Amino acid sequence: MRSVHPIRIVARLRPPLPGELCDSSLDIENPTPPTQNQSQQYISIKNPRDSSQVFKFQFNSCYGADSTQNHIFSNEVRYLIDIIFQGMLATVFAYGVTSSGKTHTMQGTADDPGIIPRAVEEVLQHKSQLPSSASAQVAMSYMEIYKDEVYDLLTQRENSPKLSVRENSAGEVFVANLSSRKIDDISDFETIYFEASKRRSVASTNLNRVSSRSHAILTLTIKVSLENKTLTGKLNLVDLAGSENNKITGNDPTRMAESSAINKSLSVLGQVVHALNQGASRIPYRDSKLTRLLQDALGGSSLGLLICNISPAAKFRQDTLNTLNFAVRTKNIQNKVVVHEKENVASQQTNTNVSTPRKSSIFSPDAQRKRAANHPKHSNDSKLPQPHTHLESFPPSERYLMMSEDEINKRIARAVDAEVTRRLAEERAKFGSQLGPVTDTPHSMVASSAHTPIDGEVQHREEPLESRTQQSGSECRLADMSPLSRKRTGRAYVALARAQTEKNNLQNALELYRKAEAYVPGNVKLKERWILFVVHVFMHMTFSDAKC
């Protein structure tokens, strides 16, 4: 079994550039403070076609224009370095319209380095703190995808023909003949990276003086040799070219051709995300080199972090909205993360479930103490490190499988109570004195409502669902069901629950909603149904009390 993780999505707004006309209709509520993540952070943006309509987008973190490179790295990326040293893959990609700050975030400048140089520094620091029984080798490769062709950025362009993308017998996609350089210290890296970055295709456009005309993928490979096994972890750092409106990019034919190649590959990226969300049988990874190479990060075996760069410029409002919509869709993708480890005696590579607890850390107790003091947020725990800690840090699907039924019920009750209390306050403001005081919590009201025997028709429709679960037998089998069939079964239970709600068989409806929850834990639409259901119960009971 593999451990399932959704892609983490964060947004970063860049500051206005000199002379730029900025968009006051774009705002970040509760931007992420430097050291902690808040739950209610969202970006609000007015509809460019109807400014009375405001869209709100909630992500894992939202960074305002005053966020620093250090905030982004410390809060979002540093924990991934622990992960790759444990033999896993992680992919960070910066996405956004042209000039929104992707290259600034990934590469930065000599005075204000971005994620890439900081990640290399952190990797080398990790390496230096390994115990004497372990050793590590760090290597980097760097490529660009320019007009849907792959080029090696570590070799001179004259010596660098187009490279082909291939797949090995294990189904892993790789670039044939891509070179790789060993990195022993930061000056090695700086020399190689500086030269390679100069080779990247950039040009001045009407929208960005130094615009990246290609997607760049820098990969750090870390091989950790332990006594009896070798762990191979990889960190892919991706600076995507920006989506752009080629009517305003410039009418030079070269720029137009680049622009349409960029937009085409980003559009395939959107189609891949859409197909994954639909549970489609064919995912169009092969329709562009970009999506083929990012296959692992999109529904594959890599942990994913999408940084959504946002421009404050008014002229990009529609593009910003498109970026935010893309990010929202990406939230639903689930990656199945594995550990890449190879027994030193046998030559076969094995993939191990990441949720299997490790008995010991590869770091010595001394190094662990030192590291914990340097980075108090991300202890070198045996569990998969995350930007947040404790149960809440696990994706909903996993969280639910780890909790007892009682805990699940309590959590549902608490979440529903909180949301219902908020909505009731709204209803109260609308209906005023028609509603009496709340004397009971919404959840306990549902629990105490009468239980009516499930009618024949509903029972008839529920039986096949029940027998399917019984055949599968255990929670573990439930976890093995395909996302699509889980979703379908969950939906079927919701339909039954709604039918019971309409008949005011509230206790039955509650049970059916709970069954649905087991199939699609944490599903946003289902939560919304739960809330509507409890509000319905409350309104029903309050008004029937008033009539009495």
Ligand SMILES: Nc1ncnc2c1ncn2[C@@H]1O[C@H](COP(=O)(O)OP(=O)(O)OP(=O)(O)O)[C@@H](O)[C@H]1O
């Ligand atoms: N957080 C930031 N703080 C200060 N300046 C920034 C920030 N983000 C971006 N900038 C500046 O904004 C300009 C555009 O940024 P950048 O080139 O990184 O955009 P991009 O999204 O990579 O664009 P393209 O897709 O065209 O390559 C640059 O001058 C950059 O220095």
